[in-house]
Amino acid sequence: MPSRTDVYKYVWRLPLILWQGLFFVVPLLLMVAMSFWLVRNYRMTPDFIFDNWERMLTRGYVWNAYEVTFLRATVAAALASLIAFPASFALAFRVSETTRRWAIFFLIVPFFTSYLVRVYAWQVLLAESGPINAVLGFAGLGPFTMLNSGFGAMVGYMTLVLPLVVILQTFSLAAIDKNLIEAAANLGAGAAQRLFNVIIPAAKVGLILGAVFAFILSFGDFVSPFYLGGSKPPTLSILIIDTTKSGQQWPRAAVVAVMMIVTLFVVAFAAVGAAYGRRNG
Amino acid sequence: MRSGVLLRLYIAAVFVFVFAPIVTSMVFSVNSDRFPTVPLGHFTWDWYRTAFARPEVWTAIQNSLIVAACAATLSTLIGFATAYTDYRYGFRFKTAYLALALLPPTIPVVIMGLAMLAWLGRLGLSGTLTGIVIAHTVMAAPFAMAICRLRLNQMDAALEPAAWNLGATQWRAMRAVVIPFCAPALVSAFCLTAAVSFDEFIVAWFVSGLNKTVPVMILEILQGNVDPQINAIGTLVFLTSMTLVIAAQLLIIRRSST
Amino acid sequence: MSTSSFSLTRRGLLAGSASLVLSAPMINRGWAQDPTPINMLAWYGHAEPDMVAEFEAENNVKFIPKYYAGGDNMLALIAQSPVGTYDIILSDAEFVQQLNAAGYIEEMDASLFPFDDFWPQYQKFPGHWTDDQLWSVMVRFGLLGVSYNTDALTRDEAMSYNAFWNEKVKGKVGHFDWHLPSLGQISLLNGNNNPSPFDIDEAAWEAVMEKTLSLKPQVGGYFDYGGTFASLKNGEMLAMCGIGDWITGVLQKDGAPVASVIPEEGGIQWTESYSIGKGTTKHEIINKFIQYMLSPRGQVRSIQMAAYPGLSPTKSGWTAIQEANPAEAERSGLIEGHDQSPIKLLEEGRLFFRDIPQQQSLEDWNDFWSEYKTA
Numbered sequence: 056m057p058s059r060t061d062v063y064k065y066v067w068r069l070p071l072i073l074w075q076g077l078f079f080v081v082p083l084l085l086m087v088a089m090s091f092w093l094v095r096n097y098r099m100t101p102d103f104i105f106d107n108w109e110r111m112l113t114r115g116y117v118w119n120a121y122e123v124t125f126l127r128a129t130v131a132a133a134l135a136s137l138i139a140f141p142a143s144f145a146l147a148f149r150v151s152e153t154t155r156r157w158a159i160f161f162l163i164v165p166f167f168t169s170y171l172v173r174v175y176a177w178q179v180l181l182a183e184s185g186p187i188n189a190v191l192g193f194a195g196l197g198p199f200t201m202l203n204s205g206f207g208a209m210v211g212y213m214t215l216v217l218p219l220v221v222i223l224q225t226f227s228l229a230a231i232d233k234n235l236i237e238a239a240a241n242l243g244a245g246a247a248q249r250l251f252n253v254i255i256p257a258a259k260v261g262l263i264l265g266a267v268f269a270f271i272l273s274f275g276d277f278v279s280p281f282y283l284g285g286s287k288p289p290t291l292s293i294l295i296i297d298t299t300k301s302g303q304q305w306p307r308a309a310v311v312a313v314m315m316i317v318t319l320f321v322v323a324f325a326a327v328g329a330a331y332g333r334r335n336g
Numbered sequence: 337m338r339s340g341v342l343l344r345l346y347i348a349a350v351f352v353f354v355f356a357p358i359v360t361s362m363v364f365s366v367n368s369d370r371f372p373t374v375p376l377g378h379f380t381w382d383w384y385r386t387a388f389a390r391p392e393v394w395t396a397i398q399n400s401l402i403v404a405a406c407a408a409t410l411s412t413l414i415g416f417a418t419a420y421t422d423y424r425y426g427f428r429f430k431t432a433y434l435a436l437a438l439l440p441p442t443i444p445v446v447i448m449g450l451a452m453l454a455w456l457g458r459l460g461l462s463g464t465l466t467g468i469v470i471a472h473t474v475m476a477a478p479f480a481m482a483i484c485r486l487r488l489n490q491m492d493a494a495l496e497p498a499a500w501n502l503g504a505t506q507w508r509a510m511r512a513v514v515i516p517f518c519a520p521a522l523v524s525a526f527c528l529t530a531a532v533s534f535d536e537f538i539v540a541w542f543v544s545g546l547n548k549t550v551p552v553m554i555l556e557i558l559q560g561n562v563d564p565q566i567n568a569i570g571t572l573v574f575l576t577s578m579t580l581v582i583a584a585q586l587l588i589i590r591r592s593s594t
Numbered sequence: 595m596s597t598s599s600f601s602l603t604r605r606g607l608l609a610g611s612a613s614l615v616l617s618a619p620m621i622n623r624g625w626a627q628d629p630t631p632i633n634m635l636a637w638y639g640h641a642e643p644d645m646v647a648e649f650e651a652e653n654n655v656k657f658i659p660k661y662y663a664g665g666d667n668m669l670a671l672i673a674q675s676p677v678g679t680y681d682i683i684l685s686d687a688e689f690v691q692q693l694n695a696a697g698y699i700e701e702m703d704a705s706l707f708p709f710d711d712f713w714p715q716y717q718k719f720p721g722h723w724t725d726d727q728l729w730s731v732m733v734r735f736g737l738l739g740v741s742y743n744t745d746a747l748t749r750d751e752a753m754s755y756n757a758f759w760n761e762k763v764k765g766k767v768g769h770f771d772w773h774l775p776s777l778g779q780i781s782l783l784n785g786n787n788n789p790s791p792f793d794i795d796e797a798a799w800e801a802v803m804e805k806t807l808s809l810k811p812q813v814g815g816y817f818d819y820g821g822t823f824a825s826l827k828n829g830e831m832l833a834m835c836g837i838g839d840w841i842t843g844v845l846q847k848d849g850a851p852v853a854s855v856i857p858e859e860g861g862i863q864w865t866e867s868y869s870i871g872k873g874t875t876k877h878e879i880i881n882k883f884i885q886y887m888l889s890p891r892g893q894v895r896s897i898q899m900a901a902y903p904g905l906s907p908t909k910s911g912w913t914a915i916q917e918a919n920p921a922e923a924e925r926s927g928l929i930e931g932h933d934q935s936p937i938k939l940l941e942e943g944r945l946f947f948r949d950i951p952q953q954q955s956l957e958d959w960n961d962f963w964s965e966y967k968t969a
């Protein structure tokens with residue numbers, strides 16, 4: 056007989072397990088299974104063959120795409136964290152509660168405009184004949200080629216992840232007990248010491264979460280590398296779309312998908328470990 | 337306070353970056369050029385007229401609202417329950433549990449689309465709004481969980497036990513202490529997950545069939561003959577959802593001040 | 595009490611969205627006599643008002659489009675939907691055989707369509723017939739050659755695919771991101787025109803790959819449909835491989851300095867055809883719609899389709915556009931004897947139907963394309 060306490064406990068625990076089990080774990084397992092299926096005459100049939108794996112893992116372009124994707128996502132995560140931090144710091148410590156609330160609110164605003172619409176706008180802004188080059192032209196600079204390059208893709212990644220990173224960082228910074236910082240100051244810690252020995256460790260969870268989300272979203276994004284990066288070179292997501300486009304090769308796309316998932320799981324686990332691992336203070 | 341001024345300027349620069357594309361799309365939504373460049377063409381409402389004369393645009397807006405409202409409600413409920421479980425309980429397999437809670441956003445949307453289509457197709461839900469709601473809830477719940485969890489971090493660990501000591505049941509303590517404390521986070525979670533759903537287009541594109549949402553429609557225009565209708569639809573949708581969010585925000589402020 | 599603030603807010607949000615939905619004009623409209631919905635699977639633009647509004651109004655029907663982004667995407671969408679989801683399917687001609695092999699389309703009644711009015715070259719389009727059974731009806735087509743920015747290249751320079759290697763467009767050559775048209779053009783440049791740039795032996799295929807890789811330093815990006823439009827228009831790309839007037843025609847209307855020509859080495863023809871989706875119950879109205887699209891009225895619309903222009907396979911279509919819009923007829927070569935007239939190009943052996951590779955597998959071509967993109 057479950058006691059009342061048990062009922063209470065499971066009411067909070069089970070929704071996630073049921074929902075994500077049925078609609079997250081099962082579809083992914085299905086996809087892993089799909090990577091062993093056979094395609095004949097544009098139709099998939101369940102099977103257990105390793106051809107798809109062998110084929111994709113021996114292709115140079117798959118590994119090229121992997122390298123590019125991983126590298127870009129790493130840069131995007133680092134860049135987003137660095138760009139966001141001073142802003143989050145100021146929002147957490149230098150402004151009033153009301154200002155912070157409105158700032159957070161305005162950071163949520165972009166989520167209400169389509170990412171696609173924003174990327175389309177960047178296409179216009181970054182074009183060689185676009186406004187940014189026009190302004191630079193007045194200063195006697197440029198024109199610069201910004202579209203269809205790694206730079207273009209990076210602008211897109213920042214558009215996607217920056218607001219989220221600032222929000223997560225701000226939340227965790229604002230949650231730091233101000234007395235802790237004052238105590239450090241009273242003990243003679245300089246600004247840099249306070250930042251690196253007190254503030255950053257205390258806000259660790261949010262900072263890491265922010266960087267990880269930035270990595271993950273950039274790693275999987277296909278819009279920016281496609282519409283701003285000109286598929287030059289293609290990333291893994293573009294490769295997946297390309298592969299599904301070619302003769303219904305969904306099982307091969309599933310192989311690339313599994314490669315991506317494994318990578319991301321490793322990154323995510325490492326990050327969660329780092330964020331929640333030593334929580335004894 | 338030189339550093340204060342610098343920091344403020346810095347924040348302003350970040351906001352300029354964040355809002356540049358939004359403002360740009362608004363400007364070009366009333367600009368006559370079919371392919372926008374500088375200098376601007378003349379002012380026109382044509383793109384709005386073209387876009388909103390199409391009943392399918394209205395259907396898409398309706399679909400998006402329904403999906404976002406349902407997915408945000410479900411995600412917020414699941415996210416809060418999960419965050420509370422993490423806050424309150426330690427148990428065997430908790431790592432696995434947390435992994436389950438946090439992993440969905442690690443799956444790239446393209447992959448999610450592939451997997452969801454395969455699975456929902458088997459359940460007979462592909463091409464339905466229910467299918468999109470399910471997929472979006474899977475994707476958005478972790479964000480709700482993250483927001484609620486951060487808020488719970490700020491809660492005094494003695495608060496709940498204090499309520500129990502005063503004779504409150506766990507349910508009552510939840511109602512009287514935890515939920516009120518988390519209310520702002522719940523609203524943020526609802527808004528953010530609604531936004532995640534509202535903006536999501538890859539999975540929706542895979543799963544939606546003929547029941548398109550707004551971003552799917554925009555994706556089709558972007559893949560098709562890029563046309564400033566994108567900006568018109570984008571701007572109107574933006575203004576609509578902003579109105580809703582501002583209303584929500586004002587409600588919180590008014591209620592938290594009473 | 596702040597306990598209820600969340601639910602109140604949510605209620606507020608829901609109420610707000612509900613009232614917005616209710617105030618949407620679609621609710622007030624159209625309940626009177628429901629038009630029959632027709633589900634169409636097509637490239638972007640085919641169910642837009644400029645194409646179908648007239649037919650919808652005359653027949654009280656309403657097209658509900660699902661737009662795809664390429665033939666394989668189309669096949670996937672059909673495969674994942676219940677039988678009978680799509681009433682009418684517009685596909686690229688080379689995919690008709692696959693639609694048929696997979697059992698996605700129904701046989702059509704040839705007597706219903708004006709094949710006598712077709713130019714002879716198009717009456718029995720490859721892959722659309724098995725013996726005397728008809729599976730698909732060609733409705734429009736277009737030519738792929740060298741598309742270029744007229745400020746960057748002259749027409750003479752563009753009259754050969756070598757234009758893509760021109761120093762003046764270094765880093766500014768775009769590809770439409772699909773292997774068939776781009777590789778087909780390079781195959782033509784290598785002289786593979788007998789019988790077709792898509793029917794080449796291993797040695798010729800090796801040579802095509804090598805030639806293609808040598809273009810890599812010139813390449814500025816790989817684009818879908820929309821990206822191709824935008825990058826040519828904003829000058830980001832100065833020449834584009836794998837496309838033709840279906841892109842530059844739209845841009846010209848907008849005043850962009852771009853053009854397309856069929857170079858000396860020859861051009862490739864894309865072809866779009868209507869098929870009837872398996873399991874539909876609306877045969878009568880679909881046949882009527884296809885007849886409408888093949889009629890001079892429909893062809894004039896198709897030739898000037900807002901999304902992308904296309905040429906007409908019917909003689910009466912040519913006559914109709916010459917009357918309705920002489921400038922457009924002149925521009926697109928829909929005049930007998932015009933130097934870019936598709937019929938003339940076909941007769942000269944300078945135009946080839948886009949096809950899937952005959953001696954290699956589609957996979958080989960696709961694999962190489964992926965390799966080329968990451969090279």
